[in-house]
Amino acid sequence: MRAVAVLCVLAAPALVPCLPAQGMGGGAKAVARGSTRARLDLPGPKIEFRDIAAAAGLSASNVYGGVTTKKYILEMTGNGAAIFDFDHDGNPDIFLVNGSRFSGFAPGTEPTNHLFRNLGNGKFEEVTTKVGAAFAAPKVARGAAYADINNDGVLDVLLTTNGGPVHLYRSLGSTNQSLRVKLLGTKSNRDGIGAVVRITSGSDKHWLMMKSGSSYLSQSELVLTFGLGSKTKADTVEVQWPSGQVDKLSNINSGETVTIEEGKGVTGARPYGKKYIPFSKCHPEQSERPAFLASAKKADPSLRSG
Numbered sequence: 001m002r003a004v005a006v007l008c009v010l011a012a013p014a015l016v017p018c019l020p021a022q023g024m025g026g027g028a029k030a031v032a033r034g035s036t037r038a039r040l041d042l043p044g045p046k047i048e049f050r051d052i053a054a055a056a057g058l059s060a061s062n063v064y065g066g067v068t069t070k071k072y073i074l075e076m077t078g079n080g081a082a083i084f085d086f087d088h089d090g091n092p093d094i095f096l097v098n099g100s101r102f103s104g105f106a107p108g109t110e111p112t113n114h115l116f117r118n119l120g121n122g123k124f125e126e127v128t129t130k131v132g133a134a135f136a137a138p139k140v141a142r143g144a145a146y147a148d149i150n151n152d153g154v155l156d157v158l159l160t161t162n163g164g165p166v167h168l169y170r171s172l173g174s175t176n177q178s179l180r181v182k183l184l185g186t187k188s189n190r191d192g193i194g195a196v197v198r199i200t201s202g203s204d205k206h207w208l209m210m211k212s213g214s215s216y217l218s219q220s221e222l223v224l225t226f227g228l229g230s231k232t233k234a235d236t237v238e239v240q241w242p243s244g245q246v247d248k249l250s251n252i253n254s255g256e257t258v259t260i261e262e263g264k265g266v267t268g269a270r271p272y273g274k275k276y277i278p279f280s281k282c283h284p285e286q287s288e289r290p291a292f293l294a295s296a297k298k299a300d301p302s303l304r305s306g
């Protein structure tokens with residue numbers, strides 16, 4: 001099974017054409033075109049999904065059961081996945097954990113995580129081996145979630161393994177800027193789940209939805225992190241709440257986590273703490289450094305060497 005399987009889950013509406021057309025509302029008609037192309041004819045615009053995973057660079061193999069046979073349901077489910085902007089360049093990246101086979105793996109042959117960096121042109125680069133030896137070490141993983149565990153503004157990653165320990169990876173980040181948004185619903189639900197936040201920063205536009213779930217038995221933090229690249233503020237921030245309330249704000253600085261309360265605007269701001277702790281002090285057993293830290297060092301002479 002290849003990484004494309006995760007995108008199939010994310011694009012679940014594409015599975016609708018597999019259902020019989022009978023009973024579907026609005027005069028919908030399903031038209032199947034082979035195993036990789038399907039089209040759902042609706043009264044509105046035509047919607048069609050095409051498998052572009054390999055062309056986009058998402059070609060690493062994920063391991064579940066045998067290549068052609070699966071003995072157990074858990075060998076067919078796929079594992080945790082997360083989409084977040086790990087390097088704050090404004091492009092969402094893809095993190096996958098990997099591997100379920102109840103017959104086990106010979107030592108050293110276990111599957112590995114996959115981290116794909118979004119190049120912003122429809123292509124992804126796998127950077128798994130560039131972000132630290134421990135990150136790329138073989139393991140049979142299951143759940144995956146992300147959060148900023150130390151308030152440095154950089155998202156860290158947690159994963160669980162089959163019958164093994166939990167792994168927590170603290171990212172050293174980059175010199176790119178970011179803004180984090182926590183929502184406080186009043187008419188809407190307290191965490192703002194379902195709310196859409198849109199920001200503009202110069203000519204850049206980004207949006208994220210506050211959501212629950214989306215990974216295998218995992219929940220990432222309920223804070224939205226926007227990568228701003230070199231921009232130091234969001235010119236506009238708009239929150240569209242599930243209640244229908246729309247809050248519009250302006251000139252929100254990067255480098256902090258702001259709390260936006262429904263109908264009131266910004267009611268709190270927490271600046272990030274210290275960043276760029278030398279890698280060797282965090283992980284003296286490792287010689288590799290995250291690729292994005294290396295590039296950040298080149299761009300920021302104040303970045304201390306590990």
Ligand SMILES: [Ca+2]
Pocket residue numbers: 084085086087088089090091092093117118227
């Ligand atoms: Ca990115």
Ligand SMILES: [Ca+2]
Pocket residue numbers: 147148149150151152153154155156170171
């Ligand atoms: Ca962090």
